[in-house]
Amino acid sequence: MEINxxxxxDIDVVILGGRFVMACAQETRxxxxxxxxxxxxxxxxxxxxxxxxxxxxxxxxxxxxKDIQLKSGRxxxxxxxxxxxxxxxxxxxxxxxxxxxxxxxxxxxxxxQ
Amino acid sequence: VTTLNNNNNKPADITLxxxxxxxxxxxxxxxxxxxxxYATGKEDFAIQFQQALVxxxxxxxxxxxxxxxxxxxxxxxxxxxxxIRIEIIDSGESMTTLPEPVLPDFDAExxxxxxIIHCSVDxxxxxxxxxxxxxxxxxxxxxxxx
Numbered sequence: 094m095e096i097n098x099x100x101x102x103d104i105d106v107v108i109l110g111g112r113f114v115m116a117c118a119q120e121t122r123x124x125x126x127x128x129x130x131x132x133x134x135x136x137x138x139x140x141x142x143x144x145x146x147x148x149x150x151x152x153x154x155x156x157x158x159k160d161i162q163l164k165s166g167r168x169x170x171x172x173x174x175x176x177x178x179x180x181x182x183x184x185x186x187x188x189x190x191x192x193x194x195x196x197x198x199x200x201x202x203x204x205x206q
Numbered sequence: 207v208t209t210l211n212n213n214n215n216k217p218a219d220i221t222l223x224x225x226x227x228x229x230x231x232x233x234x235x236x237x238x239x240x241x242x243x244y245a246t247g248k249e250d251f252a253i254q255f256q257q258a259l260v261x262x263x264x265x266x267x268x269x270x271x272x273x274x275x276x277x278x279x280x281x282x283x284x285x286x287x288x289x290i291r292i293e294i295i296d297s298g299e300s301m302t303t304l305p306e307p308v309l310p311d312f313d314a315e316x317x318x319x320x321x322i323i324h325c326s327v328d329x330x331x332x333x334x335x336x337x338x339x340x341x342x343x344x345x346x347x348x349x350x351x352x
Contacts, residue, residue, distance in 0.1 A: 115264050116228040147260045148318040188312050
């Protein structure tokens with residue numbers, strides 16, 4: 094899986110691509126933990142280019158959500174259709190904030206400032 | 207591919223094997239996705255079957271083999287009339303019963319796999335073949351109609 098990190102002012106953006114599955118879950122979890130601990134509590138996880146996701150990846154997203162909550166921060170997800178489908182199947186869409194694109198997510202953070 | 211049985215236009219039954227390690231699951235599941243799409247022409251069908259297959263393979267690696275290398279998983283693919291049947295075969299620790307397919311609390315970081323399997327295929331069952339001199343053989347069968 095590809096993992097790229099960007100910084101837009103005080104907003105951290107993690108762009109994931111490829112298959113987000115058990116084989117890369119631990120590495121992704123650790124990178125998100127570091128990013129959240131060092132960041133300003135504003136995180137976008139962009140999965141628009143994720144082609145497949147499993148329950149291990151859902152667990153990583155839940156872990157990031159809990160970590161950002163501990164900082165009273167905000168996590169926004171951007172999903173591909175496959176990711177959105179599994180998130181809805183596991184009913185995690187009821188807790189995650191999901192926006193249609195990275196640009197919309199960045200605007201949402203800036204509008205809240 | 208270890209088995210091909212294609213006569214009288216009967217779809218081939220195919221067996222694939224991988225080392226029981228997380229990094230090999232994608233190769234196998236993408237291959238099975240392609241077989242399901244080839245058989246049905248339906249991307250939704252193929253992705254749902256892949257979803258169930260990946261969760262089942264994750265469970266074998268994590269729980270049956272406890273993430274220990276040096277083991278193997280076989281997956282047998284059968285196209286039968288209006289359904290695809292896939293058997294996932296391992297010789298790791300057997301389950302005594304299948305877990306309940308229920309969603310955990312939203313903040314749980316495990317326990318969604320069987321729910322995904324339950325929602326993604328039409329039927330599934332589990333068989334343990336006990337052997338005296340060797341490890342048990344565990345067979346999880348996933349069935350989905352098209």
